[in-house]
Amino acid sequence: MAASRGAVVLKTVKKIAVQFCPFESNVRSTREFLFMVGSDKARSSNMNCEVVTEVKHDRSEPLIDITFLDGERLVMKGSKLTSQEMLSALQTRCNAKDPQAKDKK
Template sequence: MAAPRKATVVLKAVKNITVQFCPFESNVRSTREFLARVASEKARSSNMNCEVITTVKHDKSEPVVDITYVDGERLVMKGAKLTGSEMLAAFQSRCAAKDPQTNTAAKK
């Protein structure tokens, strides 16, 4: 059985990503999976100016991902009720909508 293909994360339209979570809570898995994908070397190489900030707290706080795009728009995802795939899909669809190169390719 083949492993599921992972989509490439492209950070061209992103200014910064702030991820905060308490590692001792049971609901942080999806947030940590999302962080691993956007902080990977391959993803970071798509936009060297994108800041990925991780805040690890020990206060039983809800895991939150706060994304700021280059146009100033923000996307805030609460990871406690989302899967890693859902978070990644929402993030990538918003990035694709903001990337002019992707929009031009889709029209052809």
């Protein structure tokens, strides 16, 4: 499983909705992403962040829909990305929205 470079910080995230068909061959990276954002350590960075999983049996493409506190959305197609690429996109967007992360730079 892909290991994240740093801790997943969900301070600026309101909701993460993950949907996939478990019987498709292209869901591994989506499941790995779900495992990482659903971990206790990641969830403890924002206890109000809702992580919703929708398991379908309709051969649909894996999809991750992230809603931030400011209303912006990030939608990623899991079949086209690795879990590390998805985490990197999430962390880049979170860091851009977090004033404390900007101060550290």
